[in-house]
Structures are given as C-alpha cells and as structure tokens.
Amino acid sequence: MAERQISGSVKQDSLSDAEAPKLSDIFDRGWKIFDELDNTNDPLASNSVQVKVRRAISMLEDTSRMAAQLNLFSRNEELEEIATADLKYMLSPALLGALTLKITGREKRLENVQTARAYFMDFLKRCKDYNVSQFTLPESVNESTLARQSPDDPSPTSMTPMPTTSDLVAMAAQRQAKIELYNQKKELEARLDVLRSVESRRADDETSRDFYLLNVRKWVILCLDEVQSIDQEMEILKNMDQLQLGATQAARPSRPPIKPFILTKDALQAQVFGSGYPSLPTMTVNEWYDEHKKNGVLPDQGVPRRVAVEEDTDAQEREEETEKWSEHDDEEALMKAREWDDWKDDHRRGYGNRQNMG
Structure with missing residues (x-):
C-alpha cells in the first residue's frame, strides 16, 4: 500500500506535498521516544525527560488528527479490512494515555489521570469495535461511581459495607482474570521479542501484521490494568482535595467582610x-x-x-x-x-x- 502523506493545507499552508511530514514518520518518532522514556533510568521529573514527554505527546496528537482526517478506522469494517501499514496507528491513543501519566506536577495530577483514562478508553472501545481480543470494557467514570454508592446513601464518602458472598465471588473472579491477563501479557511479550528483530529487517506483510496485532493486544491488557489503577487513584485524589478544602475552611477565621471605601x-x-x-x-x-x-x-x-x-x-x-x-x-x-x-x-x-x- 502506498505511504500515506498529509496534505500541506492540513499541517501548514506554506508546505508543498513533497515537504509535508509523513504520517508514518511522525508516528514512528513518537513511538520511539516513548520506548526510550519507558526504559530510561533518568528521574521522571527531570527537565530532559519532561521535554521528551511533551515532544512525544505532540507527535502522537498529530498522528491521531491525521488518522482521523484520512478516515483510517471505521466501525463498519472488520479487522481484516484494515491495511497492515495502518494497524500501528491504532496504538496512538494508548501511547498518549501512557505518556500523559508521565507528566509530573501534583497540582494537575487529577486532570492528567482523567485525560489518560479518556485516551485508554478510546483505544479500548476501538479495539472492542474491531474485536481485536476478548475482554470486558471498563465502566465509565459516572457508572463506576454510581455502582459504589447505595441507593439510600448517595454520598461517595459513606462507609463501605461489608462484602457479601457474591462480592467475594466477584473479587475472586476478578483476581483470576488479572492472573490470566498477566500470563497473556508475558506470552505476547515473548512472541514480540521474536518478531521485533524480524520486523526491523523489513519483514513481509504477514510478519509485520502479526507484529502490530500483537502490540495492539498487549496494549489492551496494559490499558485495562491502567484504567483500574486510575480509578483507584482518582478516588484518593478527590478525597485529598476535599480534606484540604475542609482544613482550609476550618483554619480561616470567620469575620464580616470589609466594605471597600x-x-x-x-x-x-x-x-x-x-x-x-x-x-x-x-x-x-x-x-x-x-x-x-x-x-x-x-x-x-x-x-x-x-x-x-x-x-x-x-x-x-x-x-x-x-x-x-x-x-x-x-x-x-x-x-x-x-x-x-x-x-x-x-x-x-x-x-x-x-x-x-x-
């Protein structure tokens, strides 16, 4: 399939078609930076790491916009209908979510985890539409919040009731599902290690397709785990904000407002x-x-x-x-x-x- 290329009017009016950046080149650079960040020993909060995080996010955002403009993915088609060269672009939202979690700064942590969750859910919904693998789509934030609240006490800060027998069964099933996902992830990573060296030497279409599909399925497992961790962290961050707000209001003495003059x-x-x-x-x-x-x-x-x-x-x-x-x-x-x-x-x-x- 011919290499896809963004039009000069999309990225910059002054660029000609020959000078316009290629979709594949932008995505490959962003993916490469992510792999470097994922394996670096430098502190996450260091300036050099944060600069790379922002750069990779910018590249992958461009990739997502370009893929949407080119209509690379549709709910009306099957996985087999996606061209091999386009399969890797399915990873864009998953990589964006993982990079967003690497942004440091406590003052915007809640906003960052919410953004990352939205990226992960976008990726998982697309994989669900294409039936990439068998998995249960996580609940939305509102649905998961309502599920934890009882009808009589809608307050999210109410005490958690003692687990029932059905709850224990569900927890055991969830634990078993996590073990299975972990084993699948290990198996996929082992197969990827074999295909990675082959794909780097300009493998044939079938090998490249297997390589990209294995990456997509691996990220399905990673995103499911990340969404669960994000939901737990969001509860902690929201409770911390409420405690800090209450402490600030209690420490501030009440006095009548001074009228300006x-x-x-x-x-x-x-x-x-x-x-x-x-x-x-x-x-x-x-x-x-x-x-x-x-x-x-x-x-x-x-x-x-x-x-x-x-x-x-x-x-x-x-x-x-x-x-x-x-x-x-x-x-x-x-x-x-x-x-x-x-x-x-x-x-x-x-x-x-x-x-x-x-």
Missing part, C-alpha cells in the same frame, strides 16, 4: 472621588481616625488610659498627704509637701534613676 485627604477630595465613583463610599483621614478611635482599635490606644490611671493615683496620694499635714497644722511640712507635688508634676516617674538603664 476610598480614603481621601480631606472633605474636598472626598467630594471629588464621590462624584467620580458613586458606588464606593468615601472617608477622610480624620473620619477614618475618629471611627477607629471610637472602636478602640488604634495602635496607641490603651496607653493614655494607663497613664490616666497613674495620674489619678498620684493625685489621690497628694490629696491624702495634704490632708494629713493640714490636720497637724505644720506649715513647714505642708510647704515641703506642696514643693514635692510641684516637682512631681514637672518630672515623670523614675526621673533621675540611672540604675536601670533602658
């Missing part, structure tokens, strides 16, 4: 702003000070009150001393008491005390 220097400026911004009240600096002073929230409020208390105490002591000396009719002592009172009026308490240097 314009602070002006004087009444004249308040009139100017008031006419220009009628929806916002205005307040001069003096009005703002008087309002805060009335509510007792100024930074220096409270200090004068303590001073006033001390002054009242001193006045009371002076009055008592004066009365005491007046009762004894001692004019000299009375004069000394008055001089002492005058001296205290002109000198603050502690004046002259240099021992406590502060």
Whole structure:
C-alpha cells in the first residue's frame, strides 16, 4: 500500500506535498521516544525527560488528527479490512494515555489521570469495535461511581459495607482474570521479542501484521490494568482535595467582610472621588481616625488610659498627704509637701534613676 502523506493545507499552508511530514514518520518518532522514556533510568521529573514527554505527546496528537482526517478506522469494517501499514496507528491513543501519566506536577495530577483514562478508553472501545481480543470494557467514570454508592446513601464518602458472598465471588473472579491477563501479557511479550528483530529487517506483510496485532493486544491488557489503577487513584485524589478544602475552611477565621471605601485627604477630595465613583463610599483621614478611635482599635490606644490611671493615683496620694499635714497644722511640712507635688508634676516617674538603664 502506498505511504500515506498529509496534505500541506492540513499541517501548514506554506508546505508543498513533497515537504509535508509523513504520517508514518511522525508516528514512528513518537513511538520511539516513548520506548526510550519507558526504559530510561533518568528521574521522571527531570527537565530532559519532561521535554521528551511533551515532544512525544505532540507527535502522537498529530498522528491521531491525521488518522482521523484520512478516515483510517471505521466501525463498519472488520479487522481484516484494515491495511497492515495502518494497524500501528491504532496504538496512538494508548501511547498518549501512557505518556500523559508521565507528566509530573501534583497540582494537575487529577486532570492528567482523567485525560489518560479518556485516551485508554478510546483505544479500548476501538479495539472492542474491531474485536481485536476478548475482554470486558471498563465502566465509565459516572457508572463506576454510581455502582459504589447505595441507593439510600448517595454520598461517595459513606462507609463501605461489608462484602457479601457474591462480592467475594466477584473479587475472586476478578483476581483470576488479572492472573490470566498477566500470563497473556508475558506470552505476547515473548512472541514480540521474536518478531521485533524480524520486523526491523523489513519483514513481509504477514510478519509485520502479526507484529502490530500483537502490540495492539498487549496494549489492551496494559490499558485495562491502567484504567483500574486510575480509578483507584482518582478516588484518593478527590478525597485529598476535599480534606484540604475542609482544613482550609476550618483554619480561616470567620469575620464580616470589609466594605471597600476610598480614603481621601480631606472633605474636598472626598467630594471629588464621590462624584467620580458613586458606588464606593468615601472617608477622610480624620473620619477614618475618629471611627477607629471610637472602636478602640488604634495602635496607641490603651496607653493614655494607663497613664490616666497613674495620674489619678498620684493625685489621690497628694490629696491624702495634704490632708494629713493640714490636720497637724505644720506649715513647714505642708510647704515641703506642696514643693514635692510641684516637682512631681514637672518630672515623670523614675526621673533621675540611672540604675536601670533602658
């Protein structure tokens, strides 16, 4: 079959048909980068790895768009009707899902796993339409959520009931199915190792077809396992978001909202702003000070009150001393008491005390 090639008007108007990138070349480069990432020992969060992840995603997205424009796949045809050269493009959504899971960044993790699940489900539905292999299509996100909720308590955070006998049987069957899928995966990988070397040497059409079909069937098993893991992770991520939201709301003190206003220097400026911004009240600096002073929230409020208390105490002591000396009719002592009172009026308490240097 002739090599498929995207038109210049699809990718870039300035490109001629001879210069336009070929669908096969773009897909092969994206697939090769994925294999390199899947076998690398570099940290997943490293910049070099993340750059390759983004590059491979971009290439495979282009592949998916081009395949859709060329109508390579249809629900009305059988698997045997797909050309051998086009079989590998069925892997595009599966590879995109696996690459999306490699994107790091906790703040968008939930969004990434949801996107990856959509890619995996798209791949599995297409394989189901073409009857690539026998498997049960996973439930959608909404269906799986409703299945875990009881009719009486629709809350997803309700306590999980004790498993019944039928539940235990279903769990045992699920475990057995996973074991069978694992064995099938190992068998497919062994056969792929044999065909990989043959296909790399420009094998015939039959060998190439077996090679691509084995890859598609292997990815069916991988996607089924990934979807199950994603569903579990999504539950954890959603519960974490709810816990963090609850903790944030509990830590934030409840206070009445502050109404916005314009602070002006004087009444004249308040009139100017008031006419220009009628929806916002205005307040001069003096009005703002008087309002805060009335509510007792100024930074220096409270200090004068303590001073006033001390002054009242001193006045009371002076009055008592004066009365005491007046009762004894001692004019000299009375004069000394008055001089002492005058001296205290002109000198603050502690004046002259240099021992406590502060």
